[in-house]
Each structure stands twice: as C-alpha cells, then as structure tokens.
Amino acid sequence: xxxxxxxxxxxxVTVMALLSLIPFYILxxxxxxxxSRTLFNGFVLFPDFHFANFSQAWKVSKMGAAIGxxxxxxxxxxxxxxxxxxxxxxxxxxxxxxxxxxxxxILLICMMIxxxxxxxxxxxxxxSIGGINTxxxxxLLMASNGIPFSVFLYASFIKVLPRxxxxxxxxxxxxxxxxxWRVTFHFLRPVTAAVVILQGLAIWNNYGQxxxxxxxxxxxxxxxxxxxxxxxxxxxxxxxxxxxVIGLAPAVIAFLIFQKYFVKGITAGAVKG
Amino acid sequence: MKILHKLWNNxxxxxxxxxxxxxxxxxxxxxxxxxxxxxxxxxxxxxxQFIGFQNFVEFFKDERAKxxxxxxxxxxxxxxxxxxxxxxxxxxVLDRSFxxxxxxxxxxxxxxxxxxLIMGYVWYFILQPDRGFLHxxxxxxxxxxxxxxxxxxxxxxxxxxILINVWQFVGxxxxxxxxxxxxxxxxxxxxxxxxxxxxxxxxxxxxIPMLVQSIKINVxxxxxxxxxxxxxxxxxxxxxxxxxxxxxxxxxxxxxYGSFTGYSTAVAMILFAIIIIPVFxxxxxxxxxxxxx
Numbered sequence: 001x002x003x004x005x006x007x008x009x010x011x012x013v014t015v016m017a018l019l020s021l022i023p024f025y026i027l028x029x030x031x032x033x034x035x036s037r038t039l040f041n042g043f044v045l046f047p048d049f050h051f052a053n054f055s056q057a058w059k060v061s062k063m064g065a066a067i068g069x070x071x072x073x074x075x076x077x078x079x080x081x082x083x084x085x086x087x088x089x090x091x092x093x094x095x096x097x098x099x100x101x102x103x104x105x106i107l108l109i110c111m112m113i114x115x116x117x118x119x120x121x122x123x124x125x126x127x128s129i130g131g132i133n134t135x136x137x138x139x140l141l142m143a144s145n146g147i148p149f150s151v152f153l154y155a156s157f158i159k160v161l162p163r164x165x166x167x168x169x170x171x172x173x174x175x176x177x178x179x180x181w182r183v184t185f186h187f188l189r190p191v192t193a194a195v196v197i198l199q200g201l202a203i204w205n206n207y208g209q210x211x212x213x214x215x216x217x218x219x220x221x222x223x224x225x226x227x228x229x230x231x232x233x234x235x236x237x238x239x240x241x242x243x244x245v246i247g248l249a250p251a252v253i254a255f256l257i258f259q260k261y262f263v264k265g266i267t268a269g270a271v272k273g
Numbered sequence: 274m275k276i277l278h279k280l281w282n283n284x285x286x287x288x289x290x291x292x293x294x295x296x297x298x299x300x301x302x303x304x305x306x307x308x309x310x311x312x313x314x315x316x317x318x319x320x321x322q323f324i325g326f327q328n329f330v331e332f333f334k335d336e337r338a339k340x341x342x343x344x345x346x347x348x349x350x351x352x353x354x355x356x357x358x359x360x361x362x363x364x365x366v367l368d369r370s371f372x373x374x375x376x377x378x379x380x381x382x383x384x385x386x387x388x389x390l391i392m393g394y395v396w397y398f399i400l401q402p403d404r405g406f407l408h409x410x411x412x413x414x415x416x417x418x419x420x421x422x423x424x425x426x427x428x429x430x431x432x433x434x435i436l437i438n439v440w441q442f443v444g445x446x447x448x449x450x451x452x453x454x455x456x457x458x459x460x461x462x463x464x465x466x467x468x469x470x471x472x473x474x475x476x477x478x479x480x481i482p483m484l485v486q487s488i489k490i491n492v493x494x495x496x497x498x499x500x501x502x503x504x505x506x507x508x509x510x511x512x513x514x515x516x517x518x519x520x521x522x523x524x525x526x527x528x529x530y531g532s533f534t535g536y537s538t539a540v541a542m543i544l545f546a547i548i549i550i551p552v553f554x555x556x557x558x559x560x561x562x563x564x565x566x
Contacts, residue, residue: 012366017380019440023395024383026406030398080295088292095286103289105556110300112494112552114501116522117541120315120534121306122299144299147292176285205388207504208522223388230394230508237398244394248387255386259379 030241053242057229061243065218066225067250072135073221074203077142078196081150084143085195086188089154090180094163104155111148116208126213133216141209146199157191158184193261197254204251222247304545311539316532328539337516338524338540342547344431345521349499351435356495357488359439360446365480367447368454378451382444389441393508396437400424400509427517430510434518437505442498446491453487454480486558493555500548521547 031054032047058064092100122141131137165187166179174182207223214221220228226247229240311328315321332338367378384392399406402422411420423429457480465475481488503522506512512519512527519527521544528537 009369009371013371013377016363016366017377020381020384020444023392023399026399027395084292084295087288091285091288100289103293106301107296108556109549109552110296112497112555113545113548114522116501116503116525117545118300118303118307119525119529119541120310120538121303124306125299125303140295141299144295147296151292175282177281177288180285180288201386205390207388207390223390226391226394227508240394241398244391248391251386251388252383255383256379259382260375 027241027245030237031245033238050238053238054246057239057242058246060239061225061229062217062220063222063225063243063246066220066222066247069135069214069219070204070221070250073138073142074200076135076139077146077203078200080139080143081146081199082192082195085147085150086154086185086192087180088147088151089158090184092151092155093158094176104151107148107151111152114208115145119209119212122209123212132213133219135219138210138213141213142203142206145206145209146195146202150195150199153191153195154188157188161187190261193258197258197261201251201255222250307538307542310535311542313535315535315538317534318532321535324535328536329543331536332540332543337519340516341519341521341524342543344517344519345500345502345544345547347431348435348438348502348520349496351432352438352499352502353492353495355435355439356442356446357491359443360491361450361484361488363443363447364450364454365476368451378444378448381447384441385444387441389438389504390508392441393437393505396505397424397509400433424510425514427514430514430518434502434506434509437509438499438502441505442495446495449487449491450484453484457483489558490555493551493558496551497548497555500551501544 029047032049032051033053034048034050088103092104126132126137126141129137131140161184166174166176166184169179169183170176204221205223206221207227210221210224211227214224226243229243310321312323312325313321314324314327363381367374367381397405400423402408402420402425408420411417421429423433461479461483462475465479470478501522502520503526506518506520506523510518512523521540525537525540525544528540
C-alpha cells in the first residue's frame with residue numbers, strides 16, 4: 001500500500017475519533033479553567049489546571065451522596081436483573097411451550113416501549129407500596145426495566161448452548177434447577193458481563209424515572225444532581241462543567257475497562273452469526 | 274415430603290416466574306392501569322371521574338399536541354436515516370484493518386455511554402449564541418458571520434437536536450453494521466474481484482444485500498428510539514423556542530407537572546400506539562431469523 005493511501009486512511013479515522021472526542025475535551029477544558037477564564041480567549045488550547053472547581057462542585061452539588069445512591073441502585077438493580085433474567089432465559093430456551101412463547105413475545109414487544117408511558121400509574125403504585133424515595137423500590141423498578149432485553153440476550157445465548165452441558169450434571173444427581181446454577185450459569189459469563197455493563201449504564205444514566213421517584217435531596221442520583229446544578233447555578237460555567245465531569249467519569253471509566261465485553265454483548269445481542 | 278421432592282425436581286419449569294412477577298408488577302400492571310386512568314379526568318388531587326374518550330378527543334383538538342406529534346415524527350424521520358448513513362459509513366471505514374482499530378471503535382461508541390441529558394448540557398456549552406465554544410472559534414477565525422443563535426431559531430433548533438442525537442448514537446448503529454459486515458464471507462469479495470468488479474460494484478452487489486437484516490434492525494430501532502426522545506431536548510432547548518422543539522414525551526411531562534394527570538396518561542397511550550407500529554415491524558424482522566438476532 002502506498003504512503004498517501006495509508007495517510008488518507010488514518011486521517012479519516014482521526015477525524016472520526018476527534019468528532020466524538022471534542023465535546024469531552026471542551027467539557028474538561030471548562031472544568032479545569034479558573035472562574036475568570038471561562039472560555040476560549042485567543043485560542044489557548046490548554047486549560048489552567050485549576051482543580052479547585054472539582055472540590056467546590058463536589059461540595060455544592062453533594063456529589064458524594066449522589067454517587068453513593070447511584071452505586072447502590074445500579075449494583076442492586078444489575079444483580080437482580082442477572083438473577084431473574086438468567087433464570088427466565090433458561091426456562092424460555094430449554095422448556096419451549098406456549099406459555100413461555102407468549103411470555104417471550106410480550107417481553108420482545110415491551111423491550112422497545114419507553115418507560116415514560118407508564119409514569120402516572122407507576123407513581124400511584126410506588127406510593128401505595130411506600131417506594132417513593134427508597135433504594136429498594138428504585139432497584140426493583142430499574143431491574144424490571146432491564147428484564148426484557150436481558151431475558152432476550154440470555155435466551156438467545158442458552159438456545160445455542162448444547163444441552164449436554166446440564167444433562168451430565170443431572171445424571172450425576174443434580175435436579176435441572178441445581179444443574180442450571182452449578183453448571184450452565186458459568187457458561188453464561190459473556191452474556192452476564194454484557195448485561196452488567198449495558199443495564200448498569202442504563203440504570204446509572206436513568207433520569208426520566210429517577211426525577212419522579214427520587215425527589216428527596218438525600219436520594220438524588222448522578223443525573224439528578226448534575227441537572228439540578230444546571231438549573232440553579234446558571235452563571236458558574238466552570239463549576240457546572242466540573243460537576244458534569246464528576247457525573248460522567250464513572251460511566252466512562254467503567255466503559256473503558258469493560259469495553260471489550262460491552263461491544264461483544266451488543267454484537268451478540270444484535271446481529272449474531 | 275414427596276410433594277416437596279417433586280416440586281424441587283420440577284423447579285426449573287417455574288424459573289421464569291420471578292422475572293414475570295417483577296415485570297408484571299412494574300410494567301404490565303401500570304400499563305393496564307394507564308388505560309383506565311386515560312379515560313378519567315384525574316388531576317392527582319380530587320377523586321377522578323370517568324369521562325370516556327374525552328381526553329383523546331381533546332388531544333386531537335389540541336394544536337400544540339398535534340404540532341408535538343409532527344415534531345416527534347420529524348425528529349425520528351430525520352435521525353433514523355442520518356444515523357444509518359453515518360453508522361454505515363463509519364462501519365465501512367472501521368471494518369478495514371489498521372492499528373488501533375478497537376481503540377477508535379471504543380472512542381466512537383463513547384458518547385452513547387453518557388446520559389443524553391449530560392451530553393446535552395455539554396452541547397449547550399458549545400452552541401450558546403454569545404458565549405459558546407463554537408461562537409468563539411468562529412470569531413477567532415474571522416468567520417463570525419457564520420455564528421448564529423442556532424438554538425433560538427425554531428427551524429435550526431430541531432436540526433441541531435437531530436444532529437446531536439446522530440452524533441451521540443452513531444456508535445451504536447455502527448456496531449450493528451460492523452457485526453453484519455464481519456458475517457459476510459470473504460470469498461464473496463474475492464469472487465467479485467476475479468470478475469473484475471471494483472469497490473463500488475462489490476459494495477452495491479454484495480455488501481448492501483448481505484446487510485439487509487442489519488439495515489432493517491438499525492432503521493427500526495433508531496425510529497423507535499427517536500420517537501421517545503426527551504433528555505437531549507430538555508438539556509438544549511427545553512422544548513423551545515415556544516413549543517417548536519417539544520416532543521410528545523416532553524408534552525407528557527409538562528401535562529403531568531401541570532396536574533393534568535388523566536390527560537397526560539391519555540397522551541402517553543397515544544405515544545404507546547405510535548411506537549407499537551414500528552415495534553411490530555421490528556418483531557417481524559426478528560421472527561424471520563428465529564432468535565438468531
């Protein structure tokens with residue numbers, strides 16, 4: 001391959017990557033500048049590295065509590081999703097009958113329905129079970145949001161797994177139920193990893209439902225904390241940017257660490273074969 | 274004891290139950306309740322009265338609501354083709370082998386990892402008419418004339434929102450195309466090359482036909498996703514100027530905050546009806562591949 005072709009290929013790829021990265025750069029730039037230097041004066045590409053914005057934004061928007069709430073709800077929700085979705089996926093894939101077919105089809109339809117549609121009746125339900133501003137109810141709600149897609153991923157994956165995997169365990173004295181937990185579940189690791197990342201991020205980013213069911217200041221999750229910062233402190237750009245950086249950093253770090261599984265999971269779930 | 278033993282041995286047949294109960298309680302049950310609430314004049318305070326289909330009649334008389342349906346559909350019709358075009362081109366570029374391929378793929382996917390709300394705020398920094406990043410860059414390049422109040426103008430505001438949505442989710446579309454591209458046997462291209470066909474021809478006669486399934490899935494999921502848009506709009510224009518960029522989801526939220534609970538639920542049911550059409554098309558696509566998806 002000649003040099004110009006190599007160069008043009010890399011130039012194109014670089015432009016594409018930069019397009020995705022520029023907003024992140026601008027956000028960091030703002031977050032690291034002193035309050036007196038809010039924007040681009042005379043094209044200085046490097047910020048002042050003024051880290052005080054972060055500690056101040058952390059204090060003002062009570063980011064610590066928000067990260068705590070987000071972690072509890074995301075971890076709790078993801079664990080619950082793995083537990084119930086892997087079981088349901090197993091039942092649907094291994095015991096094909098009319099009932100499971102109907103359940104699977106309903107889940108498929110609901111996979112694409114936005115949660116906003118049920119906000120009002122859900123509010124009534126959450127109130128009657130005493131779930132407003134509680135971690136446990138939010139975990140249950142977030143888990144139920146993630147069920148359709150996760151069951152779909154697990155069921156598709158288990159369908160192509162050979163049955164012999166659990167059959168030998170059953171011969172050795174397991175019931176089908178214990179065979180699933182002791183044997184099959186370990187083969188599901190790639191899907192489980194994808195579910196953790198996909199659903200964990202979805203719960204972490206949830207705004208539309210958190211805004212209704214987590215109204216107390218103490219219960220705020222990250223998107224709520226950042227949004228309230230934007231609504232109340234209109235003029236302090238640097239602080240706002242710092243708060244936004246704190247808010248998105250955990251998701252970016254988690255994604256970069258698990259990105260291999262993440263991409264694999266989506267690929268397996270979307271266009272397999 | 275015997276019964277317990279039998280139950281233990283057959284426990285696997287009931288393994289779907291926890292998921293069904295949880296999903297039934299927090300999704301299916303509220304959905305059925307919603308149909309009931311949409312037929313009342315509920316305002317969240319006083320006892321709701323049954324009013325039949327009056328909320329729906331109201332909706333079709335409401336100019337703002339009709340405009341919001343148009344905005345929502347326009348947004349989806351603008352987003353889906355652009356997402357697919359860019360997602361496809363991105364996939365073609367990143368399907369070739371080069372150093373750092375997986376890093377670039379991860380970078381392009383990165384925006385989709387962040388909440389659209391926070392990403393929307395970042396774009397607000399960039400696009401602010403007088404203080405934004407874009408304005409400063411254009412000023413410094415002596416191109417100040419190109420800088421404008423993009424978010425303040427009803428026509429350009431919707432276009433800006435569509436472009437930001439495309440920017441954020443192009444990685445998602447790209448990955449599905451990449452998966453499709455990787456499933457095309459290399460021999461097909463070799464045969465095509467022997468026959469003397471160039472890049473354009475092999476793209477037209479092999480790549481695109483082989484990607485039909487990915488195209489269908491991407492188009493429909495992008496349409497469904499864009500029909501429920503609200504976070505990016507809340508962050509950037511809050512539905513304005515006027516109601517010009519208000520989507521149906523935002524209208525539902527507004528009516529909810531205004532205590533028009535019954536009406537808001539009726540609008541939610543209408544959005545449900547609008548989204549269910551592409552969902553059924555989507556299901557047909559999956560059915561043909563029996564789980565393969």
